[in-house]
Amino acid sequence: EIVLTQSPATLSFSPGERATLSCRASQSVSNKLAWYQQKPAQAPRLLIYDASNRATGIPARFSGSGSGTDFTLTISSLEPEDFAVYYCQQRSNWPPTFGPGTKVDIK
Amino acid sequence: EEQLLESGGGLVQPGGSLRLSCAASGFTFSNCVMNWVRQAPGKGLEWVSTISTGGGSTYYADSVKGRFTISRDNSKNTVYLQVNSLRADDTAVYYCAKGRHDSSGWYWNFDYWGQGTLVTVSS
Numbered sequence: 001e002i003v004l005t006q007s008p009a010t011l012s013f014s015p016g017e018r019a020t021l022s023c024r025a026s027q028s029v030s031n032k033l034a035w036y037q038q039k040p041a042q043a044p045r046l047l048i049y050d051a052s053n054r055a056t057g058i059p060a061r062f063s064g065s066g067s068g069t070d071f072t073l074t075i076s077s078l079e080p081e082d083f084a085v086y087y088c089q090q091r092s093n094w095p096p097t098f099g100p101g102t103k104v105d106i107k
Numbered sequence: 108e109e110q111l112l113e114s115g116g117g118l119v120q121p122g123g124s125l126r127l128s129c130a131a132s133g134f135t136f137s138n139c140v141m142n143w144v145r146q147a148p149g150k151g152l153e154w155v156s157t158i159s160t161g162g163g164s165t166y167y168a169d170s171v172k173g174r175f176t177i178s179r180d181n182s183k184n185t186v187y188l189q190v191n192s193l194r195a196d197d198t199a200v201y202y203c204a205k206g207r208h209d210s211s212g213w214y215w216n217f218d219y220w221g222q223g224t225l226v227t228v229s230s
Contacts (some may be wrong), residue, residue: 034216036152036217040223043218043220043221043222043223044144044152044217045220046207046216046217046218046219048206049214049216049218055218056218061134071131087151087152089152089216089217091214091215091216094166094215095154095166095168095169096154096215096216097154098151098152098153098154099151100151101151102154
């Protein structure tokens, strides 16, 4: 089973700042990595799939990059609604696995 | 608009059973792979099970294999998760999620989610 690591567990930013989140895989997942956003008491929402493809309706301020074992989610300018928990997920090997999440909170 | 609505959660004693349901609308359900993903209180996401479009192929996480059964009724646009032999560590919000697909096939990603149903296992 592929283990995904997201560190640190919490990042603090001010609105308008650029946020960069990291996800590392225990072995190569090629580009088969997705990112999800989850706000309190809400279901997760797919943001990015296959490392760099935005899902339907996702604003352009969200972008993803990386391949192999190291991936990045970038939020170019944080809006108030972007403060949430972000999870990465790999689909390269069965079973699909998620990272533990990074919480983006307000500084 | 795609919508998924789960039901069937509740408080159950260890060793008990529940049947979770997920009613879908706003998309062609019979063309879509469906999944269950759970989240223990204050914890991260864990994939639980997947069922193919026709129901002929099913997949389970090792943690639930032999205790949980996924099924679907395409005439009712509904997917089910029968959960048996429940343990305290099965306590979680159970989300129904649609599998991402395109013209080339389907993928182990989850592009639409319901709001979840809470299963609490406690005596």
